[in-house]
Amino acid sequence: MIPESETEGRPSRPAPIGAPPVIDMDDVVHTFKGRRALDHVTFQVHAGSLHGFVGPNGAGKTTSLKLICTLLRPQFGEVRVFGKDVVQEQRAVRQKIGFMPDHFSTYRQMSVQEYLDFFGAAYGLTYRQRTETIEQVLSLVDMDGRRNDLISGLSRGMQQRVSLARVLVNDPDLLLLDEPASGLDPHARIELMEILKALQGMGKTIFISSHILSELAELCDSVTIIDRGRVKYSGSMTGLLDRTGEHPTYRLTVGNESEELIDHLREIPGVMLAERIPERPEYRISFDWTQTTTNDLLRAIIERGVIVQGFVQHRKHLNEAFLDLTERGIR
Ligand SMILES: Nc1ncnc2c1ncn2[C@@H]1O[C@H](COP(=O)(O)OP(=O)(O)OP(=O)(O)O)[C@@H](O)[C@H]1O
Ligand SMILES: [Mg+2]
Known part of the structure; x- marks a missing residue:
């Protein structure tokens, strides 16, 4: 039995109209070794939006992202993605999402091409489909010229781009990006934001975490602010400004x-x-x-x-x- 949260003013859940929200976190509690990382977290992300997820260190951003992308199971509450439960319909959820973690630790001894090909094959793409897809995603992140480079020899910003390209290999409808801008120089940040805008223009929903609200303010139309496992605000960016x-x-x-x-x-x-x-x-x-x-x-x-x-x-x-x-x- 999970005790009630003392959270003041949990955001109210609007009645669903038409299609279900792309992400629906409903009263989620998650505890690690007695320490509560998520404390009755409720928020929604709607189709086609570029939604910022902002909070300080340890706020619960990565934990939430792992729940949404089915790498963790909620201990209490429900997480639905495109209306599908992340536990009951894990496979269906995975087919529609792409998750970019906040680190790039493995597969370093592969070339960019091999790395993307490996993931394409894991998603069941044929050789021909992989060739076409790799062409498209490398061009989108402007890394066509580095396809034969070893990943270990790329700068952090370039690795971030390859990581984003990998997320796009299965043409997901929802992109989940954990601090993709961290460690990037101002030019690379702006370029990343432009790529994300272009992806939104292609009809994708984007959920992006950051420590810095002002970094996402220009980019995002909606935002959820989380602190110590509790949602402090969830709604439109303009609504936050008004508040x-x-x-x-x-x-x-x-x-x-x-x-x-x-x-x-x-x-x-x-x-x-x-x-x-x-x-x-x-x-x-x-x-x-x-x-x-x-x-x-x-x-x-x-x-x-x-x-x-x-x-x-x-x-x-x-x-x-x-x-x-x-x-x-x-x-
Ligand atoms: N695997 C784990 N084992 C134990 N505690 C964990 C684990 N993962 C997360 N936590 C704890 O849960 C809380 C939330 O962590 P989380 O990684 O979700 O925060 P975050 O918002 O992503 O922070 P950051 O901005 O530093 O990445 C923290 O107190 C963290 O120590
Ligand atoms: Mg994190």
């Missing part, structure tokens, strides 16, 4: 500076603050999200004759929101 109670702030770069520009910005309905960033053609603008939307704000700026060269959300408040939701200290 912070802060007014969204943007950095506007203009191509035609003028004396009157600041007044034009301040007179836009809903704008609470507009200030020039010293010695740059840039302005910081905050607006009241209960009165206007980002879309309307940008339209109003353009209608006032401003040539917009950049319009980027200021992310500081996201990190603050994350720290507010999670606790400090060793888990």
